[in-house]
Amino acid sequence: MIPAPFEYARPTTVDEALQAIAAGGEDVKVLAGGQSLIPVMRLRLAAPETVVDLGRVAELRGVREDGDALVIGAMTTHSDVLADPLIQQHAPLIAQATETVADRQVRHRGTFGGALVHADPAGDLPAVALALDAEFVIAGPEGRRTVPARDFFVDYLTTAVGEGELLVEVRVPKLDGQWGMRYEKFNRVAQAWSIVAVAAAVRRENGHIAEARVGLTNMGPTPLRAGAVEAALSGAEATPEAIAAAAAHAAEGTEPSSDLNAQADYRQHLATVLTRRAVTAAAGL
């Protein structure tokens, strides 16, 4: 199948890209790596009037340090994220989750920012960004604004990026020292989307869990923080029993969907199991 015809713009700077989006008419799609957008256009689920291809906007690529944060350009490919020493050192949770995204061909094209803006509930990176308290830098005609992860994911396939705007970069606080991290993903076959997955970051102190952050993938239309688990873990002993007791709260307040892969109650069960595994591993047990 072939996409419906569209006008094509290929800017080389963010400013040019914003102009192209503004001039693109009613229905404009921004093309990052295209690994979600092109399939959707082939199926004619999207038939935009204009496609603005960010492939030549060099300033959107790469990972750099800025004080106590990592700054990841929106157009950095999954492969480049995996190969980046700063990510491995300061945000291994991102590397672990990125490794599970699709397959190597898709990871060569697909981008960090594209996956986050697409905001598929089964996508792996949104829950990771949420667990790491990432911040999203969005450019628009009025300038740039920064949106925290908890406000970025608005609904199914919907983010805080408005019409006429684009995601420029994502700032991820470095979690060094006593932090351990683990991404636990459950799916049935290689390269498939997550049925459920859990992103955990845990800070240990004197045999206790001082702080825990738990993000849930595919447990609702947006990624979620497992607040009840985090509260139960705060100050708890770092033991398998305490972690299992806390993980039992993982599905509280979630409304996952039922589909071909799993019923909602099975997803809720998976959330507790995967949370226990992810937190246990992140706590170094």
Place this chain on the structure above:
Amino acid sequence: MTRISVRVDGASYQDDVEPRTLLVHYLREQLGKVGTVVGCDTSNCGACTVHLDGEAVKSCTVLAVQADGAEVTTIEGVSRGGELHPVQKAFHEMHGLQCGFCTPGMIMASIDLLQDNPDPSDDEVREGIEGNLCRCTGYQNIVRAVQLAAGEMRGAPASDGHVAPAVVDTAAAPHVVGQA
């Protein structure tokens, strides 16, 4: 129409394409590179895998305009001077195929994997080609072929006894005879 310049298998091309043209259709229909096949048309099966600037991609999920200025290598461009690429040779020797439809993509993905990891374990081979589906072989001989090629490309002996085609010939399984 948009003008693109690409190098494909070592030759330069300049063409006008519709922006919606998929790279695989450009390769097959405008350049006649029919060695690259369309399998699922949904980015799942990997049969259409080619290298774009040296990296394996699914050419059904890349627009031809995105390849402007790039170097594309298809299965038709991996042999050198009439000599098969070591991965092609290994798929032949290990019988890493039955119907052969997935083979171009399997070989292109495997070459990409071996560039990153010249000495993969069996599990690493299976994970490395997770984006390529084969509905005939059960992957056994494909994994053996990639291992053989890896050894050859590292300069190791061609066979250490561990790597050999599977002895079971599923085509001759007895229950099939009764149904025929």
